[in-house]
Amino acid sequence: MADLFPDGQSDDADQALAARLAAAELEGRPLRVKLGIDPTGSDIHLGHSILFRKLRAFQDAGHTAILIIGDFTARIGDPTGKSATRVQLTTEQVEANATTYLRQLGQGQPKEQALLDFETPGRLEVRRNSEWLAGLDLPQVIGLLGTATVGQMLAKDDFSKRYGSGTPIALHEFLYPLLQGYDSVAVDADVELGGTDQKFNVAMGRDLQRHFGQRTQFGLLLPILVGLDGVQKMSKSLGNTVGLEEDPLSMYSKLEKVGDAAINDYLILLTDLASEALPDNPREKQKAMALAVTASRYGMEVAQKAQVDAATLVGGEAAAAADVPEASLSAVNFPAKAFYLFSAVGMCASSSEARRQIKGGAARLEGEKITDPNQEFSSVSDLEGKVLQLGKKTFRRLVP
């Protein structure tokens, strides 16, 4: 049971859950563990995976995971942590995102490889909350709204900040916590998993369950993973994520440079390694962490290869070592000046940017620095098969 908890959970939380487990055992049934995800993006990243790892632990302990696809609530958007009203998504976008999520969670894969156990009967229910939310009529909605006050809503940090700073809050956003809470009623949840930032919403679930005469769920709040910047929460919109679907090399290289201060969090939240077992040298520790996390997704063998590749890449031998992506010259009109070439081949966003890069000394052809943006190439045969380089990381082999 202890393994259901990350470090840092207090004892009484432990006991409350223990009591819940005992009660369920007495009734001879598994716990219903709710985890809601809003299919608002298309990629699951490591920050999410903490929750899924925990949910999986419950599954493996014999309980039932209730994965709620917030197909209805996604159309409102969770105001949590948002400084602005979220754009509402269409049904089609939401459905497409949901499909991608399920695939990334391992639908259709054997449970040994998947993040969640989709195989064992009784261990997983996938529900869409439109199932019960889309059918609510106005009297029911008014009933829900009646269970909370404006004061309570404004006490929520995100709302109060926005209100205080004069950022608009649309009325329907107040509905979000209520609807998410109602999900708990609809699926009769014993436990709800969420990040610590979900405290308000999870608590709302408890209030509503009480309102509807159910026993209240236990909220298991897990720490939020800091992003690659080591400061803010890992979140797609901040661009500090590591995606679950990223290739091993990119995953490893990103993790390898996580700030020293965040390494222990990553180890505790994403791996089963004990931090004492690791080298003291921070650089070595980073590498060990990156290796372990990559391995937990792709297996040790692949992770080790990524580690080696990453080292080679940084060594600057990329052009020779790894496979250089190709770039077609078909869109280039000859004669072509150097700056135009970089933009036409797609290595620079614009020809003006290409000029700047060349002036900044970033451009090379076959390892030789290009200094004049106006240097001219008269035909395809001048460039065919050669490697064009921008900075240390971007290489393209030119093909006709």
Next chain:
RNA sequence: GGGUCGGUGCCCGAGUGGUUAAUGGGGGUGGACUGUAAAUCCACUGGCUCUGCCUACGUUGGUUCAAAUCCAACCCGGCCCA
């Protein structure tokens, strides 16, 4: 609906008639350096096959030799009042 303040480049945010894509910060990219694609320092950061030419300060018109800056209408938002 009334009053009032505001809408500036990827983001935040200066600028309130007159060189110049428009101060500063963040982010991003590049360079140097290094235990790392870290930290630090430096440079660049609208577009265009570019010694010049275009397009930009909510939208559309107007005043002016000249507007992000003045005027009008409209759209969007904050606050106060109803």
